[in-house]
Amino acid sequence: xxxxxxxxxxxxxxxxxxxxxxxxxxxxxxxxxxxxxxxxxxxxxxxxxxxxxxxxxxxxxxxxxxxxxxxxxxxxxxxxxxxxxxxxxxxxxxxxxxxxxxxxxxxxxxxxxxxxxxxxxxxxxxxxxxxxxxxxxxxxxxxxxxxxxxxxxxxxxxxxxxxxxxxxxxxxxxxxxxxxxxxxxxxxxxxxxxxxxxxxxxxxxxxxxxxxxxxxxxxxxxxxxxxxxxxxxxxxxxxxxxxxxxxxxxxxxxxxxxxxxxxxxxxxxxxxxxxxxxxxxxxxxxxxxxx
Amino acid sequence: xxxxxxxxxxxxxxxxxxxxxxxxxxxxxxxxxxxxxxxxxxxxxxxxxxxxxxxxxxxxxxxxxxxxxxxxxxxxxxxxxxxxxxxxxxxxxxxxxxxxxxxxxxxxxxxxxxxxxxxxxxxxxxxxxxxxxxxxxxxxxxxxxxxxxxxxxxxxxxxxxxxxxxxxxxxxxxxxxxxxxxxxxxxxxxxxxxxxxxxxxxxxxxxxxxxxxxxxxxxxxxxxxxxxxxxxxxxxxxxxxxxxxxxxxxxxxxxxxxxxxxxxxxxxxxxxxxxxxxxxxxxxxxxxxxxxxxxxxxxxxxxxxxxxxxxxxxxxxxxxxxxxxxxxxxxxxxxxxxxxxxxxxxxxxxxxxxxxxxxxxxxxxxxxxxxxxxxxxxxxxxxxxxxxxxxxxxxxxxxxxxxxxxxxxxxxxxxxxxxxxxxxxxxxxxxxxxxxxxxxxxxxxxxxxxxxxxxxxxxxxxxxxxxxxxxxxxxxxxxxxxxxxxxxxxxxxxxxxxxxxxxxxxxxxxxxxxxxxxxxxxxxxxxxxxxxxxxxxxxxxxxxxxxxxxxxxxxxxxxxxxxxxxxxxxxxxxxxxxxxxxxxxxxxxxxxxxxxxxxxxx
Numbered sequence: 001x002x003x004x005x006x007x008x009x010x011x012x013x014x015x016x017x018x019x020x021x022x023x024x025x026x027x028x029x030x031x032x033x034x035x036x037x038x039x040x041x042x043x044x045x046x047x048x049x050x051x052x053x054x055x056x057x058x059x060x061x062x063x064x065x066x067x068x069x070x071x072x073x074x075x076x077x078x079x080x081x082x083x084x085x086x087x088x089x090x091x092x093x094x095x096x097x098x099x100x101x102x103x104x105x106x107x108x109x110x111x112x113x114x115x116x117x118x119x120x121x122x123x124x125x126x127x128x129x130x131x132x133x134x135x136x137x138x139x140x141x142x143x144x145x146x147x148x149x150x151x152x153x154x155x156x157x158x159x160x161x162x163x164x165x166x167x168x169x170x171x172x173x174x175x176x177x178x179x180x181x182x183x184x185x186x187x188x189x190x191x192x193x194x195x196x197x198x199x200x201x202x203x204x205x206x207x208x209x210x211x212x213x214x215x216x217x218x219x220x221x222x223x224x225x226x227x228x229x230x231x232x233x234x235x236x237x238x239x240x241x242x243x244x245x246x247x248x249x250x251x252x253x254x255x256x257x258x259x260x261x262x263x264x265x266x267x268x269x270x271x272x273x274x275x276x277x278x279x280x281x282x283x284x285x286x287x288x289x290x291x
Numbered sequence: 292x293x294x295x296x297x298x299x300x301x302x303x304x305x306x307x308x309x310x311x312x313x314x315x316x317x318x319x320x321x322x323x324x325x326x327x328x329x330x331x332x333x334x335x336x337x338x339x340x341x342x343x344x345x346x347x348x349x350x351x352x353x354x355x356x357x358x359x360x361x362x363x364x365x366x367x368x369x370x371x372x373x374x375x376x377x378x379x380x381x382x383x384x385x386x387x388x389x390x391x392x393x394x395x396x397x398x399x400x401x402x403x404x405x406x407x408x409x410x411x412x413x414x415x416x417x418x419x420x421x422x423x424x425x426x427x428x429x430x431x432x433x434x435x436x437x438x439x440x441x442x443x444x445x446x447x448x449x450x451x452x453x454x455x456x457x458x459x460x461x462x463x464x465x466x467x468x469x470x471x472x473x474x475x476x477x478x479x480x481x482x483x484x485x486x487x488x489x490x491x492x493x494x495x496x497x498x499x500x501x502x503x504x505x506x507x508x509x510x511x512x513x514x515x516x517x518x519x520x521x522x523x524x525x526x527x528x529x530x531x532x533x534x535x536x537x538x539x540x541x542x543x544x545x546x547x548x549x550x551x552x553x554x555x556x557x558x559x560x561x562x563x564x565x566x567x568x569x570x571x572x573x574x575x576x577x578x579x580x581x582x583x584x585x586x587x588x589x590x591x592x593x594x595x596x597x598x599x600x601x602x603x604x605x606x607x608x609x610x611x612x613x614x615x616x617x618x619x620x621x622x623x624x625x626x627x628x629x630x631x632x633x634x635x636x637x638x639x640x641x642x643x644x645x646x647x648x649x650x651x652x653x654x655x656x657x658x659x660x661x662x663x664x665x666x667x668x669x670x671x672x673x674x675x676x677x678x679x680x681x682x683x684x685x686x687x688x689x690x691x692x693x694x695x696x697x698x699x700x701x702x703x704x705x706x707x708x709x710x711x712x713x714x715x716x717x718x719x720x721x722x723x724x725x726x727x728x729x730x731x732x733x734x735x736x737x738x739x740x741x742x743x744x745x746x747x748x749x750x751x752x753x754x755x756x757x758x759x760x761x762x763x764x765x766x767x768x769x770x771x772x773x774x775x776x777x778x779x780x781x782x783x784x785x786x787x788x789x790x791x792x793x794x795x796x797x798x799x800x801x802x803x804x805x806x807x808x809x810x811x812x813x814x815x816x817x818x819x820x821x822x823x824x825x826x827x828x829x830x831x832x833x834x835x836x837x838x839x840x841x842x843x844x845x846x847x848x849x850x851x852x853x854x855x856x857x858x859x860x861x862x863x864x865x866x867x868x869x870x871x872x873x874x875x876x877x878x879x880x881x882x883x884x885x886x887x888x889x890x891x892x893x
Contacts, residue, residue, distance in 0.1 A: 035412065037412075037415070037416075082591075083591070087594075093349055093415070094598075096412055097544075097547065097548075098590070098591060100544060100590075101586075101587040101588075101590035101591045101594070102587065102591070104583035104584070104587035104590075105583065105588070107583050108580075108581060108582070108583035108584040109584070112580070112581075223416075223423060227420065230413070230416065261427070264427050265424050265427050265428060265431070268420040268421075268423055269420075269424060271417075271420050272405050272406075272420055272421065273405065275405060275408075275409055276405035276409075279408060279409055279413070
């Protein structure tokens, strides 16, 4: 039982990261019906920038956090303009490939700037495990879980209580009509991409003290986050965050009890089966197809 | 498009000849090995081109299918070690290739089942997940696949007792490459290939002709994976050592990149793209360091500046110069039948107590209509009255919640658009669904494909007589289009270049070709100018005289009155009136709910 809880809790901490990235897929998907196929590479970029600012330049993590998210936000805007917008307007699926291409560029740039090796980043709040009901949790994991809870309630507040949140929901529902109502749909599209990148950057910031910073850090995370997003339902951001935690726990248990190598195989197979059985996702609403 | 002519074989033959002679002029094995690699990856890219280029399904699993082919071939060939030489020699590369192709095709078929339920980005992600799974299995199932280290000392390919050297293997790869290229050309220029190309631009329009789109995509997916399996088997015998590194997710993206760069949906595009991408790294120093930057950069460049790919852009220029002519050398067959294209045996359609709701909204409430054979039945009503929903229920797009639809006395059991179409209920769409760059006549051929039924085997390996049948369909399509008033010189043009009026006619021509017993027309007069509306009216009358049954949803009252035998008025999902046109226009409830007082006096 003790082992079970221990494994599950560290799994949940990893799952929080998936949830964070997966929400990014959901944000852009609901506003544009597209997403950044290489969002995982943006997690890596966030992690690398964290290493650069925190370790190489010696800045305090309190400053690094806003700096990294702001940088990623700005770069996300730029990347949307370059790799998504042209294809969005042309109405084809080639943004799948163009966002992947940008992701490849990011990996190689990171390799050239920071090298191929592991760069370690010290934990932001020390490495002394906290004991909670005799389960030891690293402060870094607590921070991650706390951040995701914060994002969850933030999203809740944003969508339900703010005017911009309502505008986002309106655009997700019907872009054309919301444009006619005076909502700047184009701005919302661009901002959703920027926010997705910022969230990915935040995930990178949170994960590097655990995994270390290296150029291929985000690839697997990005695809697994997508698995989380689709199984939960791309149009249900809060469901995604919850399911992210669950998925993380599941991964932890598979690795703990079974065999770590099976983790991805089972996870991705689940994604394929889930998409087959329930294309709109566990928490998603089915969209009626109109002829 | 008009690019599927016999003339396209000429550059192919030339290419094959050059490739056959080239290695004889080269010294050493380096270039021969490189050229063999180009051929092998070209085969994989051609396979991907069929599903991604022509059918428009962006698959990111091609390298995974190659892996399946490569590992199966390696196992098969190594398992022959104990077999006596004289027998082994005859089996060596062929057994492995066969097993590789079959297993890759099987894997493709299994993956196709979930994949074909989804579209666009979901499909890309699902195939990517599959590629990841295969790669992981290769890494983790160490006892079978050798894990990281892979499989080594795969025997060289043999012809009889002769072991093929680098040059010999090049010729083997070349022969298979040419075969695959011809296979692609034959497939794409067949009836089945036409449907594959149509699926890329609009599944609804294809399904509305009575074609089971999922079956078409399934077959295409399996073919594409089988070709990748062949490429993988060739790869295994070329390398004599394989490991998971060659079959990562990135390699699948690389093959897609080759297709997009060369020109997706062009015959030689994948070959050109692969050649550039395989040869380029050999020319760059320190390439390994900048691999992703170079490929990512090329990809973005191609997407921006060469959206049709290298070959696609060249073809586009060439067509521009010739002003889209003369296209396929057209040989008219003697038509034995001079029967009127409008002569059909219409059916009767009874709609009995049909209801349909969306959530709490009751879109159709106990609707009953009797449409007799050879009549035109119009359904009018305000926006949101449920007219299009009614069409969708009859055409099998939505199931009804209650009631039934009876065609010629038999209850319609079909639950899909294409199933209903095969029973003879053919619909058109309010928003005209023309298919990308398919020509006008190809739209009509899609209709015929739905009527005659698709046969993949016949399309690929059919005899000459079958070929004539295909030509006869071209004939019939031409005749049909001409009698609908679309002149010959427009029939080869891309349908998207034509006016709204002509595109409406094309849609009706496709519907007629699909062999309807009942024609469902969703606002056929919308967006037409006065002349075209009159033309449409006389066309519908001609169809009725020929025996067709037509159900028509329309807003243009003048048009409706000029063609309809019976008018039903729908409001809030209920039939509020139904009768002869002259009675309907004076019915007070109809005037109140829909026509308004001024219309009645006009």
